[in-house]
Amino acid sequence: MPPPKKLDLIPEELRRWLAEELRDRGFSDIVSVTDALNGRIAAEGLEIRVGKSAVGDFSKALKDQREAFALADVLLSDLDIEREGDIHRVLMQMIANSAVHMIQNVRDNDGHLEPKDLMSLGRMLKDLMASSGMREKLLEDERKRLVRETREAREAEMEEALEATAKEAGLDGAMLDRLRRGVLGLRA
Template identity: 35%
Template sequence: MPRPRKINMAPAEVRDWLKEALRDSGWSGYERITEDLNAKLQEEGIELQIGKSAVHEYGQEYREFVKYQEQASQWAESWMTDNGLEEEAQRHNVLFQMLTTLAFKFMQQEMGKENGEIDPRELHFIGKMMKDVMASSGIREKLMDDERGRIALKAKEEAAGDMAKAATQLGMTAETVEAIREQILFGGKR
Protein backbone atom coordinates (compact mmCIF):
# COMPACT_ATOMS: atom_id res chain seq x y z
CA MET A 1 0.00 0.00 0.00
CA PRO A 2 1.53 3.33 -1.02
CA ARG A 3 2.38 5.94 1.58
CA PRO A 4 -0.19 8.75 1.80
CA ARG A 5 0.87 11.97 0.13
CA LYS A 6 1.96 14.74 2.46
CA ILE A 7 -0.69 17.09 1.10
CA ASN A 8 -3.37 14.58 2.05
CA MET A 9 -2.00 14.61 5.60
CA ALA A 10 -2.70 18.35 5.92
CA PRO A 11 -6.00 19.37 7.58
CA ALA A 12 -9.00 19.82 5.31
CA GLU A 13 -9.11 23.60 5.86
CA VAL A 14 -5.46 23.88 4.74
CA ARG A 15 -6.19 21.80 1.63
CA ASP A 16 -9.22 24.02 0.94
CA TRP A 17 -6.99 27.09 1.27
CA LEU A 18 -4.49 25.47 -1.14
CA LYS A 19 -7.21 24.78 -3.72
CA GLU A 20 -8.39 28.37 -3.54
CA ALA A 21 -4.81 29.67 -3.82
CA LEU A 22 -4.21 27.49 -6.88
CA ARG A 23 -7.38 28.73 -8.59
CA ASP A 24 -6.71 32.36 -7.68
CA SER A 25 -3.16 32.17 -9.03
CA GLY A 26 -4.36 30.81 -12.36
CA TRP A 27 -2.50 27.55 -11.74
CA SER A 28 0.89 29.25 -11.60
CA GLY A 29 3.30 30.62 -9.02
CA TYR A 30 3.82 27.26 -7.36
CA GLU A 31 7.00 28.37 -5.57
CA ARG A 32 5.20 31.22 -3.78
CA ILE A 33 2.17 29.01 -3.05
CA THR A 34 4.46 26.33 -1.59
CA GLU A 35 6.15 28.88 0.67
CA ASP A 36 2.75 30.22 1.80
CA LEU A 37 1.47 26.68 2.37
CA ASN A 38 4.43 25.70 4.52
CA ALA A 39 4.14 28.97 6.48
CA LYS A 40 0.45 28.25 7.04
CA LEU A 41 1.24 24.72 8.25
CA GLN A 42 3.88 26.10 10.60
CA GLU A 43 1.42 28.73 11.95
CA GLU A 44 -1.07 25.94 12.63
CA GLY A 45 1.62 24.07 14.57
CA ILE A 46 1.70 21.23 12.07
CA GLU A 47 5.13 19.69 11.61
CA LEU A 48 4.86 19.02 7.92
CA GLN A 49 6.93 20.42 5.04
CA ILE A 50 5.61 20.04 1.54
CA GLY A 51 7.87 20.41 -1.49
CA LYS A 52 7.20 22.49 -4.60
CA SER A 53 6.99 19.39 -6.81
CA ALA A 54 4.29 17.91 -4.56
CA VAL A 55 2.30 21.15 -4.67
CA HIS A 56 2.76 21.32 -8.45
CA GLU A 57 1.56 17.72 -8.90
CA TYR A 58 -1.42 18.34 -6.63
CA GLY A 59 -2.18 21.57 -8.49
CA GLN A 60 -2.11 19.86 -11.87
CA GLU A 61 -4.40 17.07 -10.64
CA TYR A 62 -6.77 19.58 -9.09
CA ARG A 63 -6.73 21.68 -12.28
CA GLU A 64 -7.71 18.59 -14.31
CA PHE A 65 -10.44 17.80 -11.79
CA VAL A 66 -11.85 21.33 -12.04
CA LYS A 67 -11.69 21.18 -15.85
CA TYR A 68 -13.54 17.85 -16.01
CA GLN A 69 -16.08 19.00 -13.48
CA GLU A 70 -16.79 22.17 -15.47
CA GLN A 71 -17.03 20.22 -18.73
CA ALA A 72 -19.38 17.67 -17.22
CA SER A 73 -21.50 20.40 -15.67
CA GLN A 74 -21.70 22.28 -18.99
CA TRP A 75 -22.61 19.09 -20.83
CA ALA A 76 -25.33 18.20 -18.32
CA GLU A 77 -26.76 21.72 -18.39
CA SER A 78 -26.69 21.84 -22.20
CA TRP A 79 -28.25 18.39 -22.53
CA MET A 80 -31.03 19.21 -20.10
CA THR A 81 -31.69 22.58 -21.73
CA ASP A 82 -31.78 20.97 -25.18
CA ASN A 83 -34.39 18.55 -23.90
CA GLY A 84 -36.54 21.24 -22.25
CA LEU A 85 -35.56 20.33 -18.73
CA GLU A 86 -34.26 23.68 -17.43
CA GLU A 87 -36.07 23.37 -14.10
CA GLU A 88 -34.85 19.80 -13.67
CA ALA A 89 -31.34 21.01 -14.48
CA GLN A 90 -31.48 23.48 -11.62
CA ARG A 91 -32.75 20.93 -9.13
CA HIS A 92 -30.34 18.19 -10.11
CA ASN A 93 -27.23 20.23 -10.84
CA VAL A 94 -25.73 19.41 -7.45
CA LEU A 95 -26.41 15.71 -7.89
CA PHE A 96 -24.77 15.64 -11.31
CA GLN A 97 -21.75 17.53 -9.99
CA MET A 98 -21.39 15.01 -7.20
CA LEU A 99 -21.55 12.14 -9.67
CA THR A 100 -19.07 13.87 -11.94
CA THR A 101 -16.69 14.30 -9.04
CA LEU A 102 -17.00 10.65 -8.05
CA ALA A 103 -16.49 9.50 -11.64
CA PHE A 104 -13.45 11.73 -12.04
CA LYS A 105 -11.90 10.50 -8.80
CA PHE A 106 -12.49 6.92 -9.85
CA MET A 107 -11.01 7.39 -13.31
CA GLN A 108 -8.04 9.28 -11.87
CA GLN A 109 -7.43 6.45 -9.43
CA GLU A 110 -7.68 3.82 -12.16
CA MET A 111 -5.35 5.75 -14.49
CA GLY A 112 -2.84 6.01 -11.65
CA LYS A 113 -2.56 2.24 -11.42
CA GLU A 114 0.33 0.41 -13.01
CA ASN A 115 -1.12 -0.23 -16.47
CA GLY A 116 -3.14 3.00 -16.54
CA GLU A 117 -6.23 1.43 -18.10
CA ILE A 118 -9.81 1.62 -16.94
CA ASP A 119 -11.68 -1.65 -16.70
CA PRO A 120 -14.76 -1.45 -18.97
CA ARG A 121 -16.81 -3.18 -16.29
CA GLU A 122 -16.09 -0.29 -13.95
CA LEU A 123 -17.26 2.20 -16.60
CA HIS A 124 -20.45 0.15 -16.82
CA PHE A 125 -21.12 0.84 -13.15
CA ILE A 126 -20.63 4.59 -13.64
CA GLY A 127 -23.05 4.51 -16.57
CA LYS A 128 -25.57 2.54 -14.52
CA MET A 129 -25.29 5.05 -11.70
CA MET A 130 -26.01 7.93 -14.11
CA LYS A 131 -28.95 6.02 -15.59
CA ASP A 132 -30.38 5.35 -12.13
CA VAL A 133 -30.10 9.02 -11.18
CA MET A 134 -31.85 10.08 -14.36
CA ALA A 135 -34.62 7.56 -13.80
CA SER A 136 -35.10 8.56 -10.18
CA SER A 137 -35.26 12.24 -11.00
CA GLY A 138 -38.06 11.83 -13.51
CA ILE A 139 -35.97 13.07 -16.40
CA ARG A 140 -36.39 9.91 -18.39
CA GLU A 141 -40.14 9.90 -17.94
CA LYS A 142 -40.40 13.54 -19.03
CA LEU A 143 -38.31 12.83 -22.12
CA MET A 144 -40.50 9.86 -23.00
CA ASP A 145 -43.70 11.87 -22.48
CA ASP A 146 -42.33 14.71 -24.60
CA GLU A 147 -41.35 12.29 -27.35
CA ARG A 148 -44.77 10.61 -27.30
CA GLY A 149 -46.42 14.03 -27.54
CA ARG A 150 -44.16 15.03 -30.42
CA ILE A 151 -44.95 11.81 -32.30
CA ALA A 152 -48.70 12.19 -31.71
CA LEU A 153 -48.65 15.81 -32.91
CA LYS A 154 -46.69 14.86 -36.01
CA ALA A 155 -49.22 12.10 -36.80
CA LYS A 156 -52.11 14.55 -36.36
CA GLU A 157 -50.40 17.10 -38.60
CA GLU A 158 -49.86 14.47 -41.31
CA ALA A 159 -53.48 13.31 -41.04
CA ALA A 160 -54.73 16.89 -41.21
CA GLY A 161 -52.54 17.54 -44.26
CA ASP A 162 -53.80 14.41 -46.01
CA MET A 163 -57.38 15.31 -45.15
CA ALA A 164 -56.97 18.89 -46.39
CA LYS A 165 -55.58 17.63 -49.70
CA ALA A 166 -58.46 15.15 -50.13
CA ALA A 167 -61.12 17.72 -49.10
CA THR A 168 -59.72 20.26 -51.57
CA GLN A 169 -59.78 17.65 -54.33
CA LEU A 170 -63.45 16.94 -53.50
CA GLY A 171 -64.24 20.64 -53.99
CA MET A 172 -64.82 21.74 -50.37
CA THR A 173 -64.34 25.42 -49.59
CA ALA A 174 -61.14 26.66 -47.97
CA GLU A 175 -63.11 27.58 -44.82
CA THR A 176 -64.55 24.06 -44.53
CA VAL A 177 -61.13 22.49 -45.12
CA GLU A 178 -59.59 24.72 -42.42
CA ALA A 179 -62.40 23.93 -39.96
CA ILE A 180 -61.91 20.18 -40.46
CA ARG A 181 -58.13 20.58 -40.15
CA GLU A 182 -58.49 22.48 -36.84
CA GLN A 183 -60.92 19.85 -35.58
CA ILE A 184 -58.33 17.13 -36.26
CA LEU A 185 -55.41 19.08 -34.76
CA PHE A 186 -57.08 20.77 -31.81
CA GLY A 187 -60.33 18.91 -31.27
CA GLY A 188 -62.26 22.17 -31.61
CA LYS A 189 -60.51 23.63 -28.52
CA ARG A 190 -59.02 26.66 -30.18
Protein backbone atom coordinates in the same frame (compact mmCIF):
# COMPACT_ATOMS: atom_id res chain seq x y z
CA MET B 1 -0.90 -0.18 1.54
CA PRO B 2 0.98 2.96 0.55
CA PRO B 3 1.59 5.64 3.18
CA PRO B 4 -0.89 8.53 3.24
CA LYS B 5 -0.10 11.54 1.12
CA LYS B 6 1.24 14.55 2.96
CA LEU B 7 -1.64 16.66 1.76
CA ASP B 8 -3.99 14.19 3.44
CA LEU B 9 -2.18 14.78 6.74
CA ILE B 10 -2.66 18.54 6.84
CA PRO B 11 -5.78 20.10 8.38
CA GLU B 12 -8.86 20.48 6.19
CA GLU B 13 -8.70 24.29 6.49
CA LEU B 14 -5.25 24.28 4.89
CA ARG B 15 -6.42 22.01 2.06
CA ARG B 16 -9.34 24.40 1.42
CA TRP B 17 -6.95 27.36 1.50
CA LEU B 18 -4.66 25.54 -0.96
CA ALA B 19 -7.56 24.82 -3.33
CA GLU B 20 -8.71 28.46 -3.23
CA GLU B 21 -5.18 29.77 -3.68
CA LEU B 22 -4.59 27.51 -6.68
CA ARG B 23 -7.89 28.60 -8.24
CA ASP B 24 -7.09 32.26 -7.61
CA ARG B 25 -3.72 31.87 -9.33
CA GLY B 26 -5.16 30.02 -12.29
CA PHE B 27 -3.65 26.68 -11.22
CA SER B 28 -0.15 28.00 -11.83
CA ASP B 29 2.74 29.40 -9.78
CA ILE B 30 3.09 26.05 -7.98
CA VAL B 31 6.46 26.90 -6.39
CA SER B 32 5.15 30.08 -4.76
CA VAL B 33 1.94 28.36 -3.61
CA THR B 34 3.96 25.46 -2.17
CA ASP B 35 6.19 27.88 -0.24
CA ALA B 36 3.14 29.71 1.11
CA LEU B 37 1.52 26.39 2.09
CA ASN B 38 4.63 25.20 3.90
CA GLY B 39 4.76 28.55 5.72
CA ARG B 40 1.18 28.09 6.88
CA ILE B 41 1.91 24.48 7.92
CA ALA B 42 4.89 25.65 9.98
CA ALA B 43 2.78 28.41 11.54
CA GLU B 44 0.31 25.72 12.63
CA GLY B 45 3.20 23.94 14.38
CA LEU B 46 3.04 20.86 12.17
CA GLU B 47 6.21 18.99 11.24
CA ILE B 48 5.21 18.24 7.67
CA ARG B 49 6.76 19.64 4.54
CA VAL B 50 4.79 19.32 1.30
CA GLY B 51 6.68 19.12 -1.98
CA LYS B 52 5.84 21.04 -5.13
CA SER B 53 5.05 17.80 -7.00
CA ALA B 54 2.29 17.03 -4.47
CA VAL B 55 0.90 20.54 -4.86
CA GLY B 56 1.23 20.23 -8.64
CA ASP B 57 -0.68 16.93 -8.62
CA PHE B 58 -3.34 18.47 -6.39
CA SER B 59 -3.54 21.48 -8.72
CA LYS B 60 -3.94 19.22 -11.76
CA ALA B 61 -6.69 17.21 -10.08
CA LEU B 62 -8.54 20.41 -9.11
CA LYS B 63 -8.17 21.80 -12.62
CA ASP B 64 -9.39 18.54 -14.18
CA GLN B 65 -12.38 18.49 -11.86
CA ARG B 66 -13.16 22.14 -12.58
CA GLU B 67 -12.99 21.53 -16.32
CA ALA B 68 -15.28 18.49 -16.01
CA PHE B 69 -17.83 20.56 -14.07
CA ALA B 70 -17.54 23.43 -16.54
CA LEU B 71 -18.14 21.05 -19.44
CA ALA B 72 -21.13 19.53 -17.67
CA ASP B 73 -22.54 23.01 -17.01
CA VAL B 74 -22.12 24.01 -20.66
CA LEU B 75 -23.77 20.83 -21.87
CA LEU B 76 -26.61 21.07 -19.39
CA SER B 77 -27.19 24.80 -19.76
CA ASP B 78 -28.56 24.23 -23.26
CA LEU B 79 -31.36 22.06 -21.89
CA ASP B 80 -34.70 23.57 -20.95
CA ILE B 81 -35.72 20.85 -18.56
CA GLU B 82 -34.70 21.96 -15.09
CA ARG B 83 -35.23 18.55 -13.52
CA GLU B 84 -33.10 16.87 -16.16
CA GLY B 85 -30.34 19.40 -15.56
CA ASP B 86 -30.36 18.72 -11.83
CA ILE B 87 -30.21 14.97 -12.33
CA HIS B 88 -27.37 15.18 -14.82
CA ARG B 89 -25.47 17.74 -12.76
CA VAL B 90 -25.45 15.43 -9.74
CA LEU B 91 -24.56 12.44 -11.87
CA MET B 92 -21.77 14.26 -13.69
CA GLN B 93 -20.32 15.46 -10.39
CA MET B 94 -20.30 11.91 -9.05
CA ILE B 95 -18.68 10.58 -12.20
CA ALA B 96 -16.14 13.43 -12.38
CA ASN B 97 -15.13 12.95 -8.75
CA SER B 98 -14.80 9.20 -9.17
CA ALA B 99 -12.84 9.60 -12.39
CA VAL B 100 -10.43 12.09 -10.81
CA HIS B 101 -9.79 9.75 -7.90
CA MET B 102 -9.32 6.81 -10.23
CA ILE B 103 -6.91 8.75 -12.45
CA GLN B 104 -4.90 9.78 -9.40
CA ASN B 105 -4.84 6.20 -8.18
CA VAL B 106 -3.67 4.84 -11.54
CA ARG B 107 -1.04 7.60 -11.79
CA ASP B 108 0.21 6.90 -8.26
CA ASN B 109 0.38 3.14 -8.83
CA ASP B 110 2.40 3.19 -12.06
CA GLY B 111 -0.60 2.78 -14.32
CA HIS B 112 -1.88 -0.37 -12.59
CA LEU B 113 -5.64 -0.59 -12.28
CA GLU B 114 -6.92 -2.65 -9.36
CA PRO B 115 -9.92 -4.97 -9.91
CA LYS B 116 -12.05 -2.91 -7.51
CA ASP B 117 -11.15 0.23 -9.48
CA LEU B 118 -12.13 -1.51 -12.69
CA MET B 119 -15.43 -2.42 -11.05
CA SER B 120 -15.86 1.24 -10.04
CA LEU B 121 -15.21 2.30 -13.61
CA GLY B 122 -17.83 -0.19 -14.76
CA ARG B 123 -20.32 1.27 -12.29
CA MET B 124 -19.57 4.79 -13.48
CA LEU B 125 -20.19 3.75 -17.07
CA LYS B 126 -23.39 1.96 -16.06
CA ASP B 127 -24.57 5.11 -14.24
CA LEU B 128 -23.78 7.22 -17.27
CA MET B 129 -25.69 4.86 -19.54
CA ALA B 130 -28.65 4.84 -17.15
CA SER B 131 -28.51 8.61 -17.10
CA SER B 132 -28.58 8.71 -20.88
CA GLY B 133 -31.70 6.53 -20.88
CA MET B 134 -33.28 8.74 -18.26
CA ARG B 135 -32.37 11.82 -20.27
CA GLU B 136 -34.01 10.41 -23.39
CA LYS B 137 -37.16 9.55 -21.42
CA LEU B 138 -37.28 13.05 -19.92
CA LEU B 139 -36.81 14.63 -23.35
CA GLU B 140 -39.55 12.44 -24.84
CA ASP B 141 -41.88 13.30 -21.93
CA GLU B 142 -41.13 16.99 -22.46
CA ARG B 143 -41.82 16.70 -26.20
CA LYS B 144 -45.15 14.97 -25.49
CA ARG B 145 -46.08 17.61 -22.92
CA LEU B 146 -45.33 20.42 -25.39
CA VAL B 147 -47.35 18.72 -28.15
CA ARG B 148 -50.26 18.16 -25.76
CA GLU B 149 -50.20 21.76 -24.50
CA THR B 150 -49.98 23.10 -28.05
CA ARG B 151 -52.91 20.90 -29.15
CA GLU B 152 -54.98 21.94 -26.14
CA ALA B 153 -54.26 25.62 -26.80
CA ARG B 154 -55.28 25.24 -30.47
CA GLU B 155 -58.46 23.42 -29.48
CA ALA B 156 -59.31 26.18 -27.02
CA GLU B 157 -58.76 28.82 -29.73
CA MET B 158 -60.89 26.84 -32.20
CA GLU B 159 -63.62 26.43 -29.58
CA GLU B 160 -63.68 30.17 -28.92
CA ALA B 161 -63.71 30.98 -32.62
CA LEU B 162 -66.47 28.43 -33.25
CA GLU B 163 -68.64 29.80 -30.46
CA ALA B 164 -68.14 33.40 -31.62
CA THR B 165 -68.96 32.47 -35.22
CA ALA B 166 -71.98 30.39 -34.18
CA LYS B 167 -73.28 33.26 -32.07
CA GLU B 168 -72.84 35.71 -34.96
CA ALA B 169 -74.59 33.30 -37.33
CA GLY B 170 -77.42 32.72 -34.85
CA LEU B 171 -76.89 28.93 -34.60
CA ASP B 172 -78.54 27.11 -31.71
CA GLY B 173 -76.74 24.91 -29.14
CA ALA B 174 -77.56 21.64 -30.92
CA MET B 175 -76.02 22.86 -34.18
CA LEU B 176 -72.97 24.13 -32.29
CA ASP B 177 -72.48 20.71 -30.64
CA ARG B 178 -72.89 19.00 -33.99
CA LEU B 179 -70.20 21.24 -35.52
CA ARG B 180 -67.89 20.57 -32.61
CA ARG B 181 -68.16 16.80 -32.98
CA GLY B 182 -68.48 16.44 -36.73
CA VAL B 183 -66.33 19.13 -38.24
CA LEU B 184 -63.70 19.97 -35.65
CA GLY B 185 -63.59 16.71 -33.69
CA LEU B 186 -63.73 18.64 -30.43
CA ARG B 187 -65.23 17.33 -27.23
CA ALA B 188 -68.82 18.27 -26.60
